[in-house]
Amino acid sequence: MTLRVGVIGGGQLARMMIAPAIELGVEIRVLAEAEGMSAALAATAVGDYTDAATVQAFAADVDVVTFDHEHVPQDVLRALVDAGVPVHPGPESLRFAQDKLVMRRRLAELGAPQPDWASVSAPDELARFLDDHGGRAVVKTPRGGYDGKGVKVVSSPDEVADWFAAFAGEALLVEELVDFRRELAQQVARRPSGEVVAYPVVETIQRDGVCAEVLAPAPDASEKLVEVAARLGRAIADGLGVTGMLAVELFETTDERILVNELAMRPHNSGHWTQDGAVTSQFEQHLRAVLDLPLGAPDVAGGAAVMVNILGGPQGAELSDRFAAAMAAHPLAKIHTYGKAPRPGRKVGHVNVVSDELDDAVYEARAAAAFFD
Amino acid sequence: MTLRVGVIGGGQLARMMIAPAIELGVEIRVLAEAEGMSAALAATAVGDYTDAATVQAFAADVDVVTFDHEHVPQDVLRALVDAGVPVHPGPESLRFAQDKLVMRRRLAELGAPQPDWASVSAPDELARFLDDHGGRAVVKTPRGGYDGKGVKVVSSPDEVADWFAAFAGEALLVEELVDFRRELAQQVARRPSGEVVAYPVVETIQRDGVCAEVLAPAPDASEKLVEVAARLGRAIADGLGVTGMLAVELFETTDERILVNELAMRPHNSGHWTQDGAVTSQFEQHLRAVLDLPLGAPDVAGGAAVMVNILGGPQGAELSDRFAAAMAAHPLAKIHTYGKAPRPGRKVGHVNVVSDELDDAVYEARAAAAFFD
Numbered sequence: 001m002t003l004r005v006g007v008i009g010g011g012q013l014a015r016m017m018i019a020p021a022i023e024l025g026v027e028i029r030v031l032a033e034a035e036g037m038s039a040a041l042a043a044t045a046v047g048d049y050t051d052a053a054t055v056q057a058f059a060a061d062v063d064v065v066t067f068d069h070e071h072v073p074q075d076v077l078r079a080l081v082d083a084g085v086p087v088h089p090g091p092e093s094l095r096f097a098q099d100k101l102v103m104r105r106r107l108a109e110l111g112a113p114q115p116d117w118a119s120v121s122a123p124d125e126l127a128r129f130l131d132d133h134g135g136r137a138v139v140k141t142p143r144g145g146y147d148g149k150g151v152k153v154v155s156s157p158d159e160v161a162d163w164f165a166a167f168a169g170e171a172l173l174v175e176e177l178v179d180f181r182r183e184l185a186q187q188v189a190r191r192p193s194g195e196v197v198a199y200p201v202v203e204t205i206q207r208d209g210v211c212a213e214v215l216a217p218a219p220d221a222s223e224k225l226v227e228v229a230a231r232l233g234r235a236i237a238d239g240l241g242v243t244g245m246l247a248v249e250l251f252e253t254t255d256e257r258i259l260v261n262e263l264a265m266r267p268h269n270s271g272h273w274t275q276d277g278a279v280t281s282q283f284e285q286h287l288r289a290v291l292d293l294p295l296g297a298p299d300v301a302g303g304a305a306v307m308v309n310i311l312g313g314p315q316g317a318e319l320s321d322r323f324a325a326a327m328a329a330h331p332l333a334k335i336h337t338y339g340k341a342p343r344p345g346r347k348v349g350h351v352n353v354v355s356d357e358l359d360d361a362v363y364e365a366r367a368a369a370a371f372f373d
Numbered sequence: 374m375t376l377r378v379g380v381i382g383g384g385q386l387a388r389m390m391i392a393p394a395i396e397l398g399v400e401i402r403v404l405a406e407a408e409g410m411s412a413a414l415a416a417t418a419v420g421d422y423t424d425a426a427t428v429q430a431f432a433a434d435v436d437v438v439t440f441d442h443e444h445v446p447q448d449v450l451r452a453l454v455d456a457g458v459p460v461h462p463g464p465e466s467l468r469f470a471q472d473k474l475v476m477r478r479r480l481a482e483l484g485a486p487q488p489d490w491a492s493v494s495a496p497d498e499l500a501r502f503l504d505d506h507g508g509r510a511v512v513k514t515p516r517g518g519y520d521g522k523g524v525k526v527v528s529s530p531d532e533v534a535d536w537f538a539a540f541a542g543e544a545l546l547v548e549e550l551v552d553f554r555r556e557l558a559q560q561v562a563r564r565p566s567g568e569v570v571a572y573p574v575v576e577t578i579q580r581d582g583v584c585a586e587v588l589a590p591a592p593d594a595s596e597k598l599v600e601v602a603a604r605l606g607r608a609i610a611d612g613l614g615v616t617g618m619l620a621v622e623l624f625e626t627t628d629e630r631i632l633v634n635e636l637a638m639r640p641h642n643s644g645h646w647t648q649d650g651a652v653t654s655q656f657e658q659h660l661r662a663v664l665d666l667p668l669g670a671p672d673v674a675g676g677a678a679v680m681v682n683i684l685g686g687p688q689g690a691e692l693s694d695r696f697a698a699a700m701a702a703h704p705l706a707k708i709h710t711y712g713k714a715p716r717p718g719r720k721v722g723h724v725n726v727v728s729d730e731l732d733d734a735v736y737e738a739r740a741a742a743a744f745f746d
Contacts, residue, residue, distance in 0.1 A: 003693050019392035022414060023648070025692060025710030025722070041395060041414065275396070279705055279727070294700035301727065302674060319398060320376050327667035332652055337398030349398070354652070354674065 002027050003291055006059055008049050009068025010037035012338035012347065013267045013283075016275070018042050020284035026291070030068075031058040038338045039068070052076045059085045066244055066290040067266055070097045071144075088192065088243035088290040089265045096240050097265040100173045101142045110239040112232060113259050115251070116176040123157035123164060126174055130155065133176045139163065140173040151209060153177065178259055180251035184218055185270035186233035187247050189285045192292045196237055197285075198230035199278065199298040204249070204270050207311075210345070211269040213366075214307040216277055217300060219358055229258060236263070245286045247271065269309070269347070274298075276334045276352040277305025302354035306361040308369035310349035313342030319349055319372055326371035333368035348372075375400050376664055379432055381422050382441025383410035385711035385720065386640045386656075389648070391415050393657035399664070403441075404431040411711045412441070425449045432458045439617055439663040440639055443470045444517075461565065461616035461663040462638045469613050470638040473546045474515045483612040485605060486632050488624070489549040496530035496537060499547055503528065506549045512536065513546040524582060526550065551632055553624035557591055558643035559606035560620050562658045565665045569610055570658075571603035572651065572671040577622070577643050580684075583718070584642040586739075587680040589650055590673060592731055602631060609636070618659045620644065642682070642720070647671075649707045649725040650678025675727035679734040681742035683722040686715030692722055692745055699744035706741035721745075 003026045007014045010032025018041060021028040031054070032043040047054035049072050056079065059065050064086040077091035089097075096103040104117050116133065120126045130137055139160045141150040154160055163172055183206060187199040200217035217226070229250065237246045240263075247268035249261040271282035280288075280296025288295055313319055319337045326333065330353075337349035351369040355361040376399045380387045383405025391414060394401040404427070405416035420427040422445050429452065432438050437459040450464035462470075469476040477490050489506065493499040503510055512533045514523040527533055536545055556579060560572040573590035590599070602623065610619045613636075620641035622634040644655035653661075653669025661668055686692055692710045699706065703726075710722035724742040728734035 001691065001693075003696075015395065019395050022388065022392050023707075023709045024696075025712055279707075288700065293696050295704065296700070297704040318374065320374075323376075323397075323666055327661065327669070331668065331670040334396075334652075336396045339398055 004029060004062040004064075005287055005290060006031065006062030006065045007039070007042075007068055008055065008058070008065060008072055009033065010039040010043050010046075011068045012038045012340070014039035014042070014068035015338060016267065016272075016336070017283045017287060020281060021287055024284065024287065026287055028287075029058070029062055031055065036339075038340060040339065050076060052079045055080060056083060059083075064088055064290050066286065067094075070094055070265060074098070086192075086290075090241065090243065093241045093243065094265060097263050099142045100140055100262075101171060103263055104173060106240060107236070107260055110235060112236060112239075113257060115178045115259050115261075118174050119171040120174050121169075121171045123161070126154075126157040126160070126172070129174045130157075136177050138175045138177055140175065141167065142171070142173055149209075178251045178261075179254050180259075181254050182252050183261070184229065184250040184252050184258065185214070185247055185268070186229040186250060187245060187268065187271045187274075187282060187298075188230070188233040188237045188242075189245050189282075189289045189295050189298070190237040190242050191289045191295060192243050194238075195295055196234050197295045197298045198233050199271065199274065199282070200300060201226055201229035201250075202270055202273065208345070210309075210311065210347070212309055212311065213362075214270050214273050215358065215362065216273045216305045216307070219304075225252070225258070232258065232260070236260070244289045245271070245282050272336070272350050273305040273307040273352055275336065277301055277354045303356035304358040304361050305352060305354045306358070306365040308351050308365040309347055310337075310351065310369055310372040312344045312346060313340075313348040313372055315342050315344070317342065322371045326368050329371070330364055330368035332364050335368070377402060377435040377437075378660055378663060379404065379435030379438045380412070380415075380441055381428065381431070381438060381445055382406065383412040383416050383419075384441045385411040385713070387412035387415070387441040388711060389640065389645075389709070390656045390660060393654060394660055397657065397660065399660055401660075402431070402435055404428065409712075411713060413712065423449060425452045428453060429456060432456075437461055437663050439659065440467075443467055443638060447471070459565075459663075463614065463616065466614045466616065467638060470636050472515045473513055473635075474544060476636055477546060479613060480609070480633055483608060485609060485612075486630060488551045488632050488634075491547050492544040493547050494544045496534070499527075499530040499533070499545070502547045503530075509550050511548045511550055513548065514540065515544070515546055522582075551624045551634075552627050553632075554627050555625050556634070557602065557623040557625050557631065558587070558620055558641070559602040559623060560618060560641065560644045560647075560655060560671075561603070561606040561610045561615075562618050562655075562662045562668050562671070563610040563615050564662045564668060565616050567611075568668055569607050570668045570671045571606050572644065572647065572655070573673060574599055574602035574623075575643055575646070581718070583682075583684065583720070585682055585684065586735075587643050587646050588731065588735065589646045589678045589680070598625075598631070605631065605633070609633070617662045618644070618655050645709070645723050646678040646680040646725055648709065650674055650727045676729035677731040677734050678725060678727045679731070679738040681724050681738040682720055683710075683724065683742055683745045685717045685719060686713075686721040686745055688715050688717070690715065695744045699741050702744070703737055703741035705737050708741070 015038040202216040203218040205213040353365040388411040576591040578586040726738040
């Protein structure tokens with residue numbers, strides 16, 4: 001029987017699973033939130049992923065259910081599992097990606113290095129944490145945040161008074177403001193039967209809380225750093241029982257430690273470089289992992305790969321209007337678009353460049369992406 | 374406006390255009406011969422490509438029409454052009470790929486190196502050619518041949534008496550039996566505005582007249598050979614006005630010449646390695662070329678790439694039944710399948726391996742493909 005993967009969510013991560021699915025000959029079916037989304041070509045259903053009946057119907061004739069995002073409610077996920085549908089990552093694991101307090105507690109149990117953090121239920125608790133951490137800290141809503149949303153640097157509890165109100169009776173997460181040299185990301189893939197492979201740790205560059213660039217492998221990373229990051233990624237994947245792709249966002253501190261910032265249990269922006277720069281892209285790897293197939297080699301396929309996001313895109317125009325100019329100037333650039341209309345700040349595509357020399361890849365990728373401003 | 378490419382023919386070549394089309398954000402629409410073909414995911418129409426009205430209707434809302442095969446009749450193509458539809462490659466060029474006698478005549482005009490050949494309308498003419506060429510030669514039907522069909526090595530006109538009967542009033546093509554060391558293929562891409570890029574010349578290994586393996590770049594090829602092959606490819610693309618991908622199948626003779634064997638004006642089996650081994654795959658390149666977009670870099674992305682066809686496949690089973698074993702043993706293997714049921718001799722998929730060392734790539738690709746026997 002043809003293998004069938006059902007993906008909940010029709011965004012660009014689902015879209016980018018389609019190409020490797022076609023090549024492998026895996027049938028991919030997407031439950032999209034609306035018509036005309038990024039993954040429309042594979043959208044066999046359009047519906048509400050918070051509705052158990054909709055999701056059950058979608059899942060009826062696939063071999064495994066996986067995700068474009070981590071927002072499917074626990075009760076919907078558990079109903080699927082109870083009905084005997086393989087769900088990867090499973091609800092137990094996804095809980096750690098859905099709730100940052102649950103994640104922090106579990107990572108603490110695992111002994112994973114983290115920023116100082118606390119669960120704060122009231123302004124005075126937050127005030128105490130601020131006093132203990134130099135007067136400034138990062139407050140996060142435990143659920144619903146992404147791309148910088150639900151994250152705020154504060155020096156007074158007043159600055160998140162609305163969040164305390166909105167999350168009344170629940171706690172917020174507060175974390176120390178880490179003095180970091182740079183941000184890194186460690187991706188691993190893990191399959192249900194336990195095999196894990198680790199990609200090389202990469203450097204990620206954020207702008208306004210959104211991933212802007214990724215350099216792979218992370219420049220000037222010591223062997224020790226590469227090894228420690230890979231081991232940490234594996235330990236978290238094992239410890240949290242993750243199946244599929246896991247991204248561990250890391251701070252590299254000025255005193256040469258790495259601390260876990262965030263987790264994502266799906267393909268991740270920090271791994272888009274793998275489409276052109278790794279033997280096995282994160283999207284093919286995710287399909288293999290959730291189908292419990294042996295994992296592909298995560299090796300870098302050229303000397304260095306650089307990914308630059310196209311954020312916003314040409315307002316009032318289409319990305320394809322810029323193809324001729326960008327392609328003429330940058331024959332090495334691999335242009336990936338998400339079928340989304342340009343809008344300020346929106347992730348609408350990215351450019352990958354693979355080169356023997358990191359500097360060349362950085363230059364080419366930035367210059368090619370700039371054609372889409 | 375989103376760019377739209379219409380592909381006539383729903384086979385694996387059309388299928389393999391879908392992945393790069395998704396990534397670029399080009400809409401691909403396929404006119405398939407039947408339901409459930411390789412390119413079914415993009416088959417917006419099913420119909421007869423020899424019927425002008427069917428093809429016209431299909432072409433009504435695409436920016437350019439291109440092909441999975443070269444069999445669309447000239448009158449259908451010319452009707453499209455007359456209706457103002459951009460067709461790439463165009464009918465004038467496709468004629469050279471559709472009729473081997475027309476091709477031989479044109480290559481002779483261009484001064485391209487070829488085997489000795491003749492147009493023979495009757496058995497006695499063939500007998501004379503045989504007498505002049507050591508008693509053996511290759512007879513080809515001018516039209517309708519592929520994968521070894523319509524090609525026969527003969528030592529007497531009697532052996533193709535049925536072809537003379539079937540092509541009554543028309544000529545057959547006869548060619549000298551070339552004493553070749555190996556077979557090569559040179560691919561180039563050319564866009565309507567004239568830009569041409571050449572891929573590195575590759576070695577192709579045939580079995581029973583069907584492409585079995587491709588080694589890229591061609592091992593032990595001198596700089597001179599690489600240059601001569603690329604120049605020949607460019608000259609033919611220019612001389613025949615080809616738009617899109619062109620494959621020139623070559624003999625490398627034992628006295629170190631190259632002679633043109635066959636032409637294909639579309640992505641070609643000799644270029645499947647480019648999916649994983651070149652900066653720009655032949656399928657993305659074909660889309661760029663027919664849309665008259667600037668061409669991508671044709672460079673090899675790793676030291677060497679090897680493609681091994683999956684011919685036949687596991688009879689009575691599915692390719693995916695063998696994934697677990699093949700993937701476990703060969704994490705570097707890139708498996709591509711065509712959505713076709715296994716059948717003796719049928720091309721149902723291929724395996725690419727990219728490696729710094731050709732020998733490793735050959736071993737890995739052969740061993741991985743063997744799991745699908």
